[in-house]
Structure formats: structure tokens, C-alpha cells
Amino acid sequence: MISGINYGLATPLSSEITISNGTAVQNNFYDYTVTRVSDVPDIQVSIINSGEKIGGIGEPGTPPILAAVPNAIFDATGKLYTSMPIKMG
Numbered sequence: 001m002i003s004g005i006n007y008g009l010a011t012p013l014s015s016e017i018t019i020s021n022g023t024a025v026q027n028n029f030y031d032y033t034v035t036r037v038s039d040v041p042d043i044q045v046s047i048i049n050s051g052e053k054i055g056g057i058g059e060p061g062t063p064p065i066l067a068a069v070p071n072a073i074f075d076a077t078g079k080l081y082t083s084m085p086i087k088m089g
Helices: 002-013 059-077
Strands: none
Touching (some): 002 059
């Protein structure tokens, strides 16, 4: 779950894939920016046992963050960003 949240933070804030001549310019971690554990605040996750069958748990953390980050920036600045990564300035 924490990795999904971390990925959700990276996508709108720093991760970008650019295409040149039909090929992705970034091809590994040395030229593709991802957030690291040291880049994000401490994340606390609580999982509530619902008694239902357990399935994948990592991915559900990503989609809400992808919406929450641009909305938080809009709330703080009044500027609406409609593409990712968000390039402030």
C-alpha cells in the first residue's frame, strides 16, 4: 500500500516519460525520476479486517493520490493543472 501511495506521489510531481523519434527517452532509474522513501513524509496505513477475501492491496493507494495532489495544489494556489507531471512555476 505504501509503495502505491509513493508511486501516486511520484507521478504528478516528478515522473515523466518523454518520447523522441518514437522512443522513450527514459529507459532506467538513472534517467527516470521516482520518489524515494527519503522524499516523502512518513506514511501510516491502517488496514481494517472486513472479513472479505483478501486480494491485491498495493495498487489501491495510487489512484486517489493522482487526484488528491492536483486538487490540493489547486486549493492552495488557485491554479488548475490538467497534465502530469505537474510543472509549477
